[in-house]
Amino acid sequence: MxxxxxxxxxxxxxxxxxxxxxxxxxxxxxxxxxxxxxxxxxxxxxxxxxxxxxxxxxxxxxxxxxxxxxxxxxxxxxxxxxxxxxxGPDPLLADALVRRLRAVDWRPGDRIVLGATGSSDPRARADVAAMAALLAERVGDDVAHGFQAAGEPLVSDEVARLRAAPRRVFVASYQLAPGLFHARLHDVGADAVTAPLGVxxxxxxxxxxxxxxxxxxxxxx
Structure with missing residues (x-):
């Protein structure tokens, strides 16, 4: 592993x-x-x-x-x-992300940003976009996605963009484990950030x- x-x-x-x-x-x-x-x-x-x-x-x-x-x-x-x-991307990860969102009081109608680390490889960025689409299927609403280290859009920019609507904004942490990039997600201005996928x-x-x-x-x- x-x-x-x-x-x-x-x-x-x-x-x-x-x-x-x-x-x-x-x-x-x-x-x-x-x-x-x-x-x-x-x-x-x-x-x-x-x-x-x-x-x-x-x-x-x-x-x-x-x-x-x-x-x-x-x-x-x-x-x-x-x-x-x-x-990833995989439907099982979408199921896990939904459970993580519910654990921080996300409700249908709240906006979601899938927060990934980012990559200079366009194939990795495409994988994150595909994962956001799978999560959108699960929640029945659009799911934005953003990056922190490489690639656009930035997670913080997506959170700010969605703030224009009168709905809460949640970041679904697309991180396997706690670390620097997960910690940074708490600084992007969302109403809540989910725990890493972990176990x-x-x-x-x-x-x-x-x-x-x-x-x-x-x-x-």
Missing amino acids: VAHGTRSVRGVQAVGDLARAVARRVGTVRVAFVDVLGPSPSEVLGEGDGAAVVVPCFLAAGYHVHTDLPRHVAASGRPEVTVTAPL APEVVELVAARFTAVRAASGRA
């Missing part, structure tokens, strides 16, 4: 909690990080020589999924590695499903 990495102790703990929850469904799960801290994917994969399944725990497919992770797999020298699709049951189910699909296809189910 590969995550981005964070200096937040709570963020690292959240990734560990997710790995343990998934392990209860599928068996042994190892965690690796592509940035900030270790172990790296190449280090974890290099510790064995059997078949391995890598699940990228990213909510959109940008540089880390398309470039960084394949480089780590090649550097590991492990001969039989399958890399699954990342987590939401839908996320656990999605990670486990990515793994079991590979296992089933290889005849090891």
Whole structure:
């Protein structure tokens, strides 16, 4: 299970909690990080020589999924590695986001901005837009989306734009774990910000499903 990495102790703990929850469904799960801290994917994969399944725990497919992770797999020298699709966009994540919104008193009619980190990769930005569309289907209303680190529109600009209407504005945090980018969402002027997706049951189910699909296809189910 590969995550981005964070200096937040709570963020690292959240990734560990997710790995343990998934392990209860599928068996042994190892965690690796592509940035900030270790172990790296190449280090974890290099510790064995059997078949391995890598699940990228990213909510959109940008540089880390398309470039960084394949480089780590090649550097590991492990001969039989399958890399699954990342987590998002996916309808299960939309279900989790709706539950997170309800937990902060969102109600039908309130406006929503899906708050993502951002990426220089247009494919990642397209994934976030697709996730906003899936969430819109669930709530029966338009859902805006915005970025913080790279890409437009900015989350803060979208919140300000929606403030023009006499309705409350909620930010649905499109973050897997607590960290710097989730914390910044609390400064954009929304009425409330949801918790990160973390160990939401839908996320656990999605990670486990990515793994079991590979296992089933290889005849090891």
